[in-house]
Amino acid sequence: MKFKDSFKFALNNLTTRGLRSWLTIIGIIIGVAAIVAIVSVGQGLQGTIQNQLSSLGSDIIYVLPGSSLEYSFMQSLAPEPGNLTEKDLKLIKIVEGVLYVAPEIVGMVDMEYSGNTKNLYLLGTDENWKKVRESSAGLESGRFLMKGDKNVVVLGNKIATDAFDKPIYIGSQIKIEGDSFRVIGILEEFGGMAGMGEDSYIFVSLEDAKEYSSFGSNEEEYYAMEVRVESERTEEIAEKIKQQLMISRHVNEENINFGIMTPKMISSIVSNILNAINLFLYGIAAISLLVGAVGIANTMFTSVTERTRQIGILKALGMTNKGVMNLFLVESALIGFVGGILGLFIGFVISGIIGQAATFMLATTMIGGGSLVSIGPGLVIFALSFSVIVGVISGIFPARRASRLQPVEALRYE
């Protein structure tokens, strides 16, 4: 029998058993939709994060306090007293290949403007910060911090435009923890990642920042340092800085008490985390697909039993065992295909909703916009092929059973 005729037969059978067919297809729809949503959001998120990381500049190294690399990374997101010192700063500055070093002090402060008060991130740094971030952080208006600045702020773009009822301009007066500050600069919108985005920081001088952070030591301490190095040598210079600091701080690899992060390392950590999450979610989606496959097999077995007499007729009229098997395989493949198409559509809708929701939420909490969903032709082909394959595999045993029925026994079946 030609494929066209087998297809017509299969479609006829599926449409005749409308409700049962749909109930079977739902299992595949859920599995495919889950995989499509997970892959598209996962790929989109990974892509967005990688873009954000690469926009920070591949020639920037982050020096963080702490006992391990991962701990250092996490610590940088939650302000706690660090122990990078002025001595470390001076040491890093003289490492070969280092261009600029910007020390940082971080805190959370109440900022008041136009009768409203918001609790926001404060970043204390010096004029080198702008030089370190030359490729990524531009000024929309005004100027950045300079040596000797006191009671002045530079604002991240989101703070100036969205944080309060009224926009903030150059020259505006604001209060930080009750103290008056004048706005001297507003950065361009960057859209950086949470905790690393300039859009939601208040930039003050190091002197001012110490008043509002939890640092209390006599010795100057810094929460982190951003180091700009010669391009194409990031990894090499990071290693040099690490070695120099280990000597200076009298530590070794086993008891190291600081962390060196390059964009490559951050990217790798983020990828690993996302991959682990994705793997877990794929597992759940795979279980869903397995359930769908079992559903198809069950439906096909029932179908073979119900259509035993029809199989007998086909065999009596000359259909071979292979022909009968193909007929049922086409039917189960069609179930998989229809489930795949609908699952693809629903998966796209779900990933679109998730993407929009995530973009809105992340934008509200200081991350820039952009699409967090990535849908490519490869995903479409994969989803459809996979669903058809699941359908065919699920239909193999029922199809074999149908093909092995003896014509006379099948014709006698009631």
Place this chain on the structure above:
Amino acid sequence: MKNKKFKKTKKIKKIKKTIKPKKEALSVKDLAKIYELDGVNVKALNGVTFSIPKNKLTIIMGHSGSGKSTLLHLIGCLDKPSRGKVFLGGVDTSKLTEDELARLRNKKIGFVFQFFNLHPLLTAIENVELPLTIANVSGIQRRKKAMELLRMVDLENRADHLPNQLSGGERQRVAIARSMINEPSIIMADEPTGNLDTKSSSEIMNTLTKLKKKTTIIVVTHDLEITEDADKIIKLRDGKLV
């Protein structure tokens, strides 16, 4: 000299064995079918030998349980015998594989069953086309042929009706049309009038009788009334020829 004569006789006998007479559409030799039922062997057919002439109407008769349907299934290659052989158009069917038997049925045999056995989801014309659909014939060709056959059985106006929209007689006529579409050597009808009223039965038998000009017809029945036009009658009782 004696040896040469013996060898020649032996050769002729061998040739006679392989070439079957052309006047026979079908022949069976010592055909038997034994079923096992709850540990007991049931002999549905117990060694029958006969031949069916070409382009004739042959009736196989017997009471219920005589083995006539079993016989039809065996000669129609729908089932395998426990013993004996079936020769269809000179071909020993015992030597064929399942797929070869399927192709033989598709090309050489047309079936008409007591309960019609039409595909419930296909229209009348699609049911008639079915043997050609299975044989990979193109849609246009088979549609044309199917329509001609429906016209022949006066059902062209019912071509797009499903079986459950047709009467018993109409369904059987569709089945007859289906049995003819592949231009078979033999049409085998198993109790074709068993589920029909008198009028429809008469119509069906008339149709089948007319067909013997084109092909060999075998009808299995227990109804004496339809034997009037038979060219040959084979009687069965308890699995044996009477």
